[in-house]
Amino acid sequence: MLLNFHMLGWWRWALGAVCALVAAFLLLPILFIIALSFGDSRWLIFPPPGWTLKWYEELFSDPRWLDAAFTSFKVAAVVAVLSVILGFLASMALVRGTFRGRAFLRGFFLMPMVMPVVVLAIALYATFLWLGIAGTFVGFVLAHLVIALPFAIIAISGALEGFDKSIEDAAILCGASPWEARLRVTLPSIKHGLFSAAIFSFLISWDEVVLAIFMASPRLQTLPIKVWGTLRQDLSPVIAAASTLLIALTVALMVLAAFTRKGKKQ
């Protein structure tokens, strides 16, 4: 009875009301920023007295915002590529390997996910200072790769588990060498997994702020760092514009990921 919506009686309405409130709580702040980014009040009055695009103009005419966005994009793209490659190899070991301690290894690979980010941030900051790569491109990539990798491994090993090893064996008996079979048969067959690994890794790097806060140098800033820095000074509507663009990108990537998942089912 409790698992049949139509049999709930008046509880339906109570449940529906709670859900509507929570959904509003989750959704409204996001819509609110989008609206503010087009409002012409510097003091963020809501509803805005008029509508404007000047915050976007300000955003796009400021080279520091553009540089930060470009840096973020480069870092995220490299992280996505490396995380898919390392994630694929690690998943091969976890799913196809026959060595002992695979469960332990999987647990180890997923550790960065459960680690408080701030602990990892200061630990990496110290190490990067010592190596002289704090605040450099390489530093950002390595730091983001560590936290993106678990998500890539989950996505790819999931896809690999759903892919029958016999298909790879069939390719080998057909005359393909083991690596040829992996490249021509296994990789294309798990491409939805590789693709969502790439998307999640990109988003994790693109949105990552804590690791970057500790490492950021005045020379090289990622977009979240630029937002963070501006936020601590004032609540400028330019941030609303930047946030809106970040949200748009997230939505686009999530829709893309949903489509690949749908493609997989067909």
Add this chain to the structure above:
Amino acid sequence: MAAIAARRGFGFALPALALLVAFFVMPVMWLLLRSVTEPGLGFQNYATLFGTATYAKVFLNTFMVAGIVTVITLLLAFPVAWALVILPPRWSMVLFAIVILSMWTNLLARTYAWMVLLQRTGLVNQILMGLGITDAPLELVNNLIGVTIGMVYIMLPFMILPIYGVIRQIDASVLQAASLCGATRWQALWRVLLPLCVPGIASGVLMVFVMALGYYVTPSLLGGTSHMMLAELIAQLVQSLVNWGLGGAAAFVLLVATLALYALQIRLVGLPKGAQ
């Protein structure tokens, strides 16, 4: 030959293993080492951490905030997870999309929204005053209220999804049976549905509590100096005071608390499944 076959495939793991050893295990180990070697060999950093009233208050505050956030999140998340399972497909898809969208929307963007909404002249105060609930604007940011609202907002999806995962697998006929046995709806909820949800609730509660313990961004933007949390303290010790010994010690305390709670979770409900 059997021994060789038994070890097949390990080589594939080496690149990822090398990355994590070099940029995860060793940096964390080094940090922990510094907590007992700087400024001198010994446990004086830990003594300072637990012996100073200011720091003790930070610990207490951190656990209190994490506890409050977890309880509120659970109360809001359970009905939503339940509804996700039983709502007509169209509505549950919309609700699901909202949960996922909110989870993946940029953290800073979401926190920024609450900073604006909760400020003295913000929309929330406007509405409260418009409804006549209060005459003067309330202080909603730079204090416990702001942190709680912001954190609950961030944590909701992490509580909803595991509970949803468990409810989805419950066979509806179990509850039909409960009803045929004469259970009222309240009895069915308390004696059948909720007990069956325990693994999901346990997993959600621990995940949210643990994440809240180490959260940095939201508390430092929405919270005030009077309610500092552990992650902010660690950041401050390292960034402003350049005290790596004490900062490392605080980080180690946070790490131990986190791992202990996860170990407890694995003991109670088994290994967590992938988030996706």
Add this chain to the structure above:
Amino acid sequence: MTTPFLHINGIRKTFGDVVATDHVELKIAEGEFMTFLGPSGSGKSTTLYILAGFQEPTAGDILLRGKTLLKTPSHKRNIGMVFQRYTLFPHLSVGENVAFPLRVRRTPADEVQRRVKRALELARLQGFEDRMPANMSGGQQQRVALARALVYDPPVLLMDEPLSALDKKLREEIQHEIRRIHQETGVTILYVTHDQEEALRLSDRIAVFNKGRIEQVGTGPQLYNSPASHFVADFVGDSAFLTAEFTRASGGTADLRFADGTEVRGVPLHGADPKGRAELMLRPERIRLVPQPGAGPSLPVTIADITFLGNVTSILARTSWGEEVGIRLPFGHPMASGLAPGAQTQIEWDAASAHAFAARAH
């Protein structure tokens, strides 16, 4: 002695302490359809995987035309294989799946086209070139797998329970296709199955596997009519076993005495040095029901149950010491008329149709 086409020479494979196959020895002629028949875990699939190169034997050798295959990696063995599960490449169309072995061999494009066309014709799949595997039934997928395995003219085709995932009707249809393809191409086929009916229908010869060893190799009629062991008798065809005592055993025949004192003489005997307890195997369709003992060996029984099964009537008879024997008669057979449970009668059989085995230790 001429070199056999394919020689499985004393293959032994152990996994830790577990012996998967033990001294498997088999010579297969070119163009032969050889089936490995046995229950799961009997070592038949392991032997096939060793042939495919997915597993290395602990001892022994595989010789193709007198040359060892073991030093050649799987992808260079040039062996075709159809797997138990559907193993079409999900991202490639039917045509591209069949072309795959030729593409990895860098075959010229026009040659690829020609051979793919021929292979698809052979599997009766004309017009399916552009279909994706996900949009095909299981039976169609296994036909494509067959075309893919044959497109490069391998000397040996391995088939690992390729029909086990299909329903009975489709299975019989594709069994028919496999026979036709075997006749048309003349390829040597090694076929693994646990289904005795499938084995009898398809094979030139059958190797019966049990506990990692080959119990008997022979044609279907050979296995059925003169099983070499209790296991083969039990696994190939239906049979009843009655316990008895050896009173004499020599020269390939034995005399037995049942618990009620009835004696039978000259039963064909298999296995070495039988003493003490014996088992007499009877095929249910070779047993007659007679009111009085006749010329052949016979035994008094009580009818326990009669079941109508369409074209046959199945009768369960019980001996005086409580063992049960199944008898199968064509529907409406005069011997079954007037029988009812509880009736006292005799079972009778031809001496040559029964077999005696030394009783297995329990």
